Amino acid sequence: MSEHAASGVATSASQSPSNIVKGRLFRRYAVFFIGVVCVSLLANGVFGIWYSYREHEASLVRIQREQAVAAAAKIDQFIAGVESQLGWTVQLPWSAQTMEQRRFDAQRLLRQVSAITELAQVDADGREQLHVSRLAMDVMGRGKDLSGEAKFIEARQHRVYYGPVYFHRGSEPYMTLALAGALREAGVSIAELNLKLIWDVVSQIKVGEHGRAYVVDAQGRLIAHPDIGLVLRNTDLSHLDQVRRARAAEGGISPRQIHTSFDADGQPVLPAFAPISRLGWQVMIELPLEEAYAPVYASLLAIGLLLLGGLVVAIVASVVLARKMVMPIQALQRSAERIGGGMLDHRIDIASGDELEALGNQFNNMAGRLQESYATLEHKVEERTHQLDLANQAKSRFLAAASHDLRQPMHALNLYLGALAAYDLPEPARPVLANVRHCAQTMDEMFRALLDISRLDASVVETSIEVFAIASLLDRIRMEFAPQAQAKGLVLRVAPCSAFVRSDPALLGRVLSNLVSNAVRYTVRGKILIGCRRTPQGLRLAIYDTGPGIASDQQRAVFEEFYQVDNPGRDRAQGLGLGLAIVQRLANLLDARLTLRSEAGRGSCFAIELPVAHDGGAAPGHRLLAPAAAGVDLTGALVVVVEDEQTILDATRALLEQWGCTVIAAVSGADAIAQASTGARVPDAIVCDYRLRGDEIGIDVIAQLRGEFNCDIPALLITGDTAPDRIQAIQASGLPVLHKPLQENVLRKALSQLLDTNSLRKD
């Protein structure tokens, strides 16, 4: 139980710091693991993202470039196709064909090549001989001189001439294509091409989902675009950055580096370009950046999600790992805390199979050792305590024996003094006798006090709780102490009280008489007041005096044995200092609270709180000791005295004979029976010592005597024993008992009572 409490205290005391430590360790591990895993994951993820980003960008540029080149090749092929078709018309010299044949061929060419809207055929001299059109009337032999025009001269020089792009009616793009035959005589064919037809080529080039290919001429004007409207609007794109760069580019092909730009609508695009070197045009490829980078973003998202997932897994794993690592440590710590808190039988249970488990086992070993040494220590303490108990018992036995042995002569002394006082002593001897009797009385009180303490310590004092009127007890106290108080010139007042209390009247009487006796003894002048007052707890009975008072630092000490205020010299005339110790023990026995209120020089107030009996009316009458029947005449009474100690036997006989009794004095039971049975009378009373010679005890002697006379002869025991077991045995017999040393008047009183009741019974 005490171990539990101790460990509980220890635990609660060390709770908060240990928690902080726990948290820190777990956090540190978790943060470390998460950090390591996250950094590596993040590094990996970032590298992957960067790498795939670069890879994608490079492939984007490559694809764009390839598309641009392919588109340029297609358009080039388209023009080349027209050119080769046109080639038919300049194979033969003019002389080889009639005009009608040429016209027929020209019309077939127009039928075949829909891009050609007009075809003019010029002879070797630069005169137009034939003009065939889809819209206008065919003209033959007009002879218009074209020899000075660029298309003719250029065609003659370079075999082929590509004219600048022009816009028919400001809307549709056209171009002049002139072709010279291998033979000079074949002349030159000049075709007008409707470039809208390139739309077919351009619109078939798929650049991603929303990307496009378009063609600009050398001036940056739009020639072909999937949105034909832009072309028909005669759009100039030379201001676009990518068009500018395309026109300026070395070799005309877009570089391999990534370069973003904006399209005509201002949207960000990834451009690429390739030249149609034959014509000086540029094929532009534009892919919206959003679309170009969509796969990158998708893969970024995928990588990001994977990374996130990885991080979550890593964090969970880290936390689990950290917990797994920290938990045995925590268990270790908790167990160490318990063992440290005193639970030495606690054992650590870690089955991690590693160093921690080993550490736990070490701890267990340590706890085992501790427990062993602790048990040894406890055993020793027990042993010592036992020894102390034995010593204490020995002391008690010694005290009891000593007081018994001291009492024997004291007892005899009292009896002799009583006998002596009965004699008519000469005048000078009387004060001496009085002094001797006073000394004997003091000694007697001391012995009585010692005996009381012995009895209380032996727990043999039994309480007999009953309900009684406090007034009667207070009356007796007043009557007992009034003479002494008066002798010292003190006023003793008892306030009237009608309360009934529930207590032991005899023991309470001892308490009060002790307290009042103290008050009378220490108070030099003034008065002593005894009063009672009802309190919520019961009845508070208080004794006030105007004595010297007790300093607050001594108020506790006065209740200790052998302590006397203002008696450092230990003047034994003032008693042994056991009075308050006895009062304290009696109060405890009665469950009454004893309090002391005092100040040095201001008097004292001892108070005792008693339980009140509310059914006071039903209280039985006085069962206090009947007033001492001091006046009973003992003359003629036959008293058997059994006492193994000869001096005491003689003293007792002397005293009793003084009182007029006939005494049969015997040293043992057998002796008593022998002497008593010789007489004809049944003894009136038996006064018997408890401890007799041999193993004989007074109880048995009384029983034998009563048996002999077959009569319940009144008897009383006298004993000097204070040993608790003896006292208990005496009480068990139910016989009245008087303790040595005995005052002669006490014996007389007891005898009177014994005979009185006996005579009453006889009546």
Place this chain on the structure above:
Amino acid sequence: MKNRRKWLIVLGSAILLAPCIAVAQQPKKIYRVGWLSVNIPTAKSAVYFEVFKQALRELGYVEGQNVIFEKRWADGKTERLPALAAELVALNPHVIVSSTTTAMQALHQATTTIPIVMTNVSDPVGSGFAASLAHPGGNITGLSDFGVDLAAKKLELIRELVPRANRIGVLTSDNPVHPAELNGMRNSAKLLGFTILPLRAQTVDDLDHAFASMTKENLAALIVLGGPPHSSQRERIAELAVQAKLPTICPIRDYVEAGGLLSYGPNILQQYKLAATYADKILKGAKPGDLPVEQPTRLELIINGKTAKAIELQVPVSLLVRADEVIQ
């Protein structure tokens, strides 16, 4: 422990749900497309609308789902066009598609705000529909045909067909474009030494009168000017021409299919397909004024062999080889 799990669940569901939230559906917009035709909604005329509708469908417009068509047919009665145009405009469609100068004039009168896509308009600039081909500027854009430009080429075709021809009839009407076309004919005819005889025919009855007078004039060939009302009278014209054994030069393929001898002009179906791309751009927010007017890239020569046989005409090989199609 518990808290941590909750947090993970929230995170996980956020990752999983994010794409679903992004795909939240938007309510579909329903477009209203007006259609104004001069013609009778006969099988042939309906083909144009079907071509247009199919082209739109390929661009993502499905009738009844995100597009509603408001169709108005004048049944060949040009006088009804203004009322039908007003009717369409009152419906406030997102775009109106129409063809021919006649119908466009009615629409041009009815609105200057609702976008209009035109087809088969000879001279959008000259008719006042567009400021220029490259930048129309107004609410009208679309496709022109070469109309007037082809006048000379048609005369040339006649000369090849009937080398000794000198008197050429031109069937005109009240169509606003016809005077300009006739003028073009006249100018080109001078070069070839032809005499042009204009014959006005607005109604079917007019046709009979016209053809009756033609026989007296000893005409070598007849050029039929396109657009309303002739487009809806093409069978009758072909029939009368065959009766008169007169070669007809028609504006578009439809006339040849109806029995005309030959046509030289743009492919009309192609024009309607392109009209759908214009409508698409406009529905997507483009301003019609910014969309350049497109001219036909290809001109096709269609010859009806049966008609040639019927009028006992030998079509020269030089023409036959140039023909894009010879209907037998």
